[in-house]
Amino acid sequence: MDLEAKRPATPAGPAPERAAELQRRFDERIDAGDFIEAKDWMPDDYRRTLVRQISQHAHSEIVGMLPEGNWITRAPTLKRKAILLAKVQDEGGHGLYLYAAAETLGVSRDEMLAALHAGRAKYSSIFNYPTLTWADVGVIGWLVDGAAIMNQVPICRCSFAPYARAMIRICREESFHQRQGFDSLLTMMRDGTEAQRAMVQDAVDRWWWPSIMMFGPPDEHSPNSAQSMRWGIKRVSNDELRARFIDATVEQAKVLGVTLPDPLLAWNEARGHYDHGPIDWAEFKRVVAGDGPCNRERLAARVKAWEDGAWVREAALAHARKRETAEPTP
Amino acid sequence: MTNDATTAPQPAAGEWPLWEVFVRSRAGLDHKHCGSLHAADARMAIQMARDVYTRRQEGSSVWVVRSDQIVASDPGDKEAYFDPMEDKVYRHPTFYRLPDAVDHM
Numbered sequence: 001m002d003l004e005a006k007r008p009a010t011p012a013g014p015a016p017e018r019a020a021e022l023q024r025r026f027d028e029r030i031d032a033g034d035f036i037e038a039k040d041w042m043p044d045d046y047r048r049t050l051v052r053q054i055s056q057h058a059h060s061e062i063v064g065m066l067p068e069g070n071w072i073t074r075a076p077t078l079k080r081k082a083i084l085l086a087k088v089q090d091e092g093g094h095g096l097y098l099y100a101a102a103e104t105l106g107v108s109r110d111e112m113l114a115a116l117h118a119g120r121a122k123y124s125s126i127f128n129y130p131t132l133t134w135a136d137v138g139v140i141g142w143l144v145d146g147a148a149i150m151n152q153v154p155i156c157r158c159s160f161a162p163y164a165r166a167m168i169r170i171c172r173e174e175s176f177h178q179r180q181g182f183d184s185l186l187t188m189m190r191d192g193t194e195a196q197r198a199m200v201q202d203a204v205d206r207w208w209w210p211s212i213m214m215f216g217p218p219d220e221h222s223p224n225s226a227q228s229m230r231w232g233i234k235r236v237s238n239d240e241l242r243a244r245f246i247d248a249t250v251e252q253a254k255v256l257g258v259t260l261p262d263p264l265l266a267w268n269e270a271r272g273h274y275d276h277g278p279i280d281w282a283e284f285k286r287v288v289a290g291d292g293p294c295n296r297e298r299l300a301a302r303v304k305a306w307e308d309g310a311w312v313r314e315a316a317l318a319h320a321r322k323r324e325t326a327e328p329t330p
Numbered sequence: 331m332t333n334d335a336t337t338a339p340q341p342a343a344g345e346w347p348l349w350e351v352f353v354r355s356r357a358g359l360d361h362k363h364c365g366s367l368h369a370a371d372a373r374m375a376i377q378m379a380r381d382v383y384t385r386r387q388e389g390s391s392v393w394v395v396r397s398d399q400i401v402a403s404d405p406g407d408k409e410a411y412f413d414p415m416e417d418k419v420y421r422h423p424t425f426y427r428l429p430d431a432v433d434h435m
Binding site for chain 1: 344345346348364365366367368370371374381382385386405
C-alpha cells in the first residue's frame with residue numbers, strides 16, 4: 001500500500017526544466033544507493049522496466065506451480081506430499097507478493113493477467129519443460145529453485161523498495177525449496193534402487209541445461225542489462241550469477257553422486273570458476289518464443305483456471321455487496 | 331494511475347478490492363504492516379491473510395484494512411513535514427554531556 005503524491009515533488013517552473021530537475025534528483029538518489037518508493041517520482045522507462053520485470057517474475061511463480069502440481073497426487077509418501085503441497089502453496093504466495101509490488105506502480109492485477117493470458121507477457125521459460133518422473137520434482141527443487149535463489153538474492157537490494165521487500169520475504173521462504181529437493185534426491189541416490197538412481201540421473205540430464213539458461217543470455221548479448229544495472233534494479237550480471245551457480249552445484253552433484261551432463265565442465269584456476277560447454281541459445285530462444293515442449297499446455301491451464309474461476313470472483317463480490325447493504329457493520 | 335492522482339487507487343472494474351495486512355508476530359509486540367492482498371470482503375481478507383502471511387507461525391493476530399481507507403502523508407510534502415526535526419538535536423539524550431559520575435542518568 002503506497003498512496004500517491006498529490007503532485008510531483010516540486011520544483012515549479014516550465015515543464016522541461018522541471019522534468020530535468022526531477023530526473024537529476026532521481027539519479028542522485030540512485031547513485032547514493034537510496035530506495036525508491038512507489039509514489040516517488042521516477043522516469044517512465046524505470047517504471048515500465050519494473051512493471052515488465054516484476055509481472056514476469058510473478059507470472060513465473062504461478063506458472064511454476066503447474067509442473068510440480070502435476071505430482072501432488074502421486075507423491076510417493078505422505079511426508080513428500082505434505083512438503084510438495086507446502087512448496088506449491090509458497091509459489092502461489094510468492095506470485096501474490098510480486099503482483100502486489102507491481103500494482104504499486106499503477107498496473108492492475110487484471111491487466112497483468114490479461115497480458116499473460118494473451119501471450120504478451122513472458123514467464124521463465126524453464127516451466128515450459130515437462131516433469132516426466134518423480135525425480136523431476138527433486139531436481140526442480142535442487143537446480144531450478146537453486147538457480148532462482150541465486151538470481152533473486154541480489155534483487156533483495158533492488159532500488160525499487162516494494163520489489164526488494166517482496167524479494168526478502170520470498171528468499172526467506174524459498175531456501176526450504178532447494179533443500180527439500182536435494183533431500184529427496186539424496187534419499188533416492190542413497191537408499192533407492194538402481195532404477196531410481198538412473199531416474200535421478202535422467203532428470204539431471206534433462207534439467208541441467210535449461211537451469212543454467214535461467215540466468216539469461218551472456219552479458220554481451222543482454223541489451224537491457226546495462227540500463228538495469230545503472231538503475232540498481234539488477235545488481236549482478238547474468239554470467240557472474242551463472243558462474244556462481246555452477247561452482248556451487250558442481251560440488252553438490254559430487255555429494256549426490258550424479259554426473260552433470262557437460263563433458264567440458266572443468267575448474268579454471270585463472271578465472272576462479274568452472275568452465276562449461278557451449279549453451280544452446282537457439283533452444284532458449286525457441287522456448288522463449290513459445291515453441292517449447294509445454295508452452296501451449298501451461299498457458300492453456302492458466303487461462304482455464306482464470307475462466308473457470310470467473311463465476312466465483314463475481315459471486316464473492318456480489319455476496320460482499322449484499323452483506324454490506326444488509327448489515328451496517330460486520 | 332499517474333503521479334498526479336489525488337485519491338487512492340480504486341480497484342479496476344470487477345477486481346476484488348485491495349486490503350493492507352498487519353500482523354502481530356507474538357503477544358506484546360505491535361502489529362506490523364507486511365503486505366497486501368485482494369479479497370471480496372473483510373472476512374475473506376482475514377482468512378487469506380492467514381493463509382498468505384502466517385504459513386510459518388509468523389503471527390498470533392492479523393488486522394486487515396481496506397487500502398482506500400488509509401490516509402497517508404504526501405511524499406511531495408516530505409521535506410516540509412519532516413526536515414524541521416533535523417536541527418533539534420537537543421531532543422536526544424546524547425546531546426547532553428554529563429560528568430562521568432552521573433552519566434548513567
